[in-house]
Every structure is written in structure tokens, then in C-alpha cells.
Amino acid sequence: MTGIDRSDGFVGLPVTDPSPSERGDAARNRALLLDAARRLITERGTTSVTMDDVATAAGVGKGTLFRRFGSRSGLMIVLLDEDEKEQQHAFMFGPPPLGPGAPPIDRLIAYGHERLSFVWDHRALLSDAGRDPQTRFNAPSTLHRIHVRMLLASAGTTGDLDAQTDALLALLDAEYVTHQVTDLDRSLEQQVRGWEDVVHKLCGV
Template sequence: MRDVNSPLIPLVDAEIPERCDAARNRKLLLDAAADLVAERGVDAVTMEAVAAKAGVGKGTVFRRFGSRSGLMNALLDHTERELQHAFMFGPPPLGPDAPPLVRLIAFGRARLDMVTVQGDVLRAAEGSPEFRYSGPARAVSLRHIVTLLHDAGVDGDVDLLAVVLLAALEAGLVLHQIRALGISPERIADNWEDLAHRITRTGPGVP
């Protein structure tokens, strides 16, 4: 479970200042960890492997993150922050210059990409019932979807429709579809796009 007292989303601009080299070091280690997840899966992310990949001593990784669990939580935060930054300030299709439905589709696709790469970390974070629905990252995602549904002119109960949309992206559910049912990530992403059209009552060719 993540430390909810850490400098977390939605406090994008309220991070505790780090010395420049410390911040660079942290980013180096988290990028190495993210690469390991993408290349060899989450089980390959050990303190030793991250140290080797980043070209630092193992002690540096331990001093920075304390434990593998601390590292995984930091990695999840790091990825959440990057996605948040992309949909708040980034270029289209995620960012504010794209139409709301385009952004909604891109948001779901981006989150599904995260799930397939970092699914186990996300699922572990969702594991605790209180956390599953109360994490700050989830609140930011939910608020983003609500805003997009409003902007798209959806006339229903947008707060609850957003809850349903976000439930479709939940790591545990997505991993179950991929691993237990053998459904491809592409098919899940295509269904997300169709779902976004249905919820906003638009045609598939009319974003």
C-alpha cells in the first residue's frame, strides 16, 4: 500500500524540494525500474536489478527507497504523476487542446497501457479495500473524467457515469481479462473507445 502522506498527486506543484542531484538520482532509479517492468515484468524489479540497470551501488537504492515495496510505491507515484501531467498540461490527444471525447479515449488508452506494464504494482495498491477507492490518484482520475463528460455535454449523472468508466480501467479487472481470459490489450482498449462513445452518446466515427 502506498504511503498516503507522501508528496502525492494531486499536489503536482507541491513536491518537497529535493536537491538537484538527489532528484536526478531518484529519476534515474525510477526510470531504470520502469524499464525493467516494461522489458521483463514486475517480478524482475529487485533492488539489485535496479541498481545494476542504473549503474549505481545497491546501497544507493536501499538508502533512497528503503525496501522493494518502497521502490514499487515510488514507481507507481512516478507513473501516475507523468500521466497526470500529460492530461493536465501535455499535448493532444491527452492534453487540454483536444476535444473532450478525444481526451477521454486517450486517457483510457493511456491508463490501460499503464495497467499492462505496471499492473501488478497497481493491483497491489488496489488490494486494500479502503485504498482501492480512496487513493488520491484515483480521485484525480475521477475528477478528470467528470470534467471531460461535462465538457462533452453529457446530460446524465456524470459523477456516477465517471465511476463506471473508471471501474472499467481498474487494474485487477483488466489483468483478469488479459491473464485469465486471454483477451488482448488492444481489444480492451478498442472496447474502451466504443464505451466512451456510448456513454457520451456519440457515433464511433464522430469524436
């Protein structure tokens, strides 16, 4: 899927990087590796799963695993991919207020609500993948940044939009959200209210 909500200024940026066609054996190996990784993460947690563990559980050579995913962080990103696609589709094409058709401030607030829940549910994978600069600033993260920046612009926000976008997205960083909940006892509801406060101040409301 390559079309973007043009009313928000997006042109031609895909939801995620397209995957090349795979031979039957390559597709089977990919499915085996992803199923094994999901199963191990469910059983042990993300931080306790190594590439050796995944290759062994899938019955596939470690070299095949690295050739297919490049790195441990690359594997984490692929595991996130399907859920990312669903959320990205919702904010680009879904019903308002998350999708097109609502005022930009309402869309920004709805985006913060949805993304905070997503980050919390996927915090271990996002945190792990975010430690590698090559995967931290990948196509999906770029799409999120473009979306927030364009909504700020559509809301008439003035000043340095890049800095303001980065400041907002920092509130959705997996490590930050986890720290807020586990160390500072700030619930997701409190963080959502904080997101709303910052959006309103940036947009002059």
C-alpha cells in the first residue's frame, strides 16, 4: 500500500518497506523464525531471547536468521511490522478523529491516545529495536514523524516544527513511557493528559 492521505500532505510514502518476493523455502524459513521468536518472547520476555535461541527453536541455521533479518534489532522490527501496519493504516485512512476528517488538534490528541497504548503493549520490542540506530530511524518511525509534523502544521503551529515534533514524539518513546509507569507510578491515563496539554500549548489552544 503506497497511497497516503494527501489532505495531510503525504505523497507516495509507503506504510512499511515493501518486501521482495520470496521463494517457497525462504518464505517457510521466515515463518518458522518469526513463529519461534514470538513464542520465545511470550515465554521469556524480549531481553532473554537471543538469536541463537530463535534459530534453534525454529530448526534453522543461525546464518539463515542473520541473512533474513540482518540483526537482532531487525528481527524485532519485523515482529512489530504487522501491528504497525494496522495502526498506520488507521491514522492515514481510518475514521476520524484518528483518521482524516477531524480537525488537526483532535487528530493529534487521538493519535497520542492510540500510540501510547500501542507503545505500552509493545514496549519490550520497541525498546529493543530502538537501541540500534539503523532500526530506530526506519521507514515506519519516519512516517509517524511526518504525520505528527503535518498535523502540527495544519493546526497553524508556529516556530520550529521539527523541534516541536521531536518533543512530542519523545513522550511516546518506549523507554520513557515505561519509566513513567514503572518508576514514577504515572499511569497511561496521566501520560495521555500530559500529551493533550502539550498539544494544546503547541497549537495555541
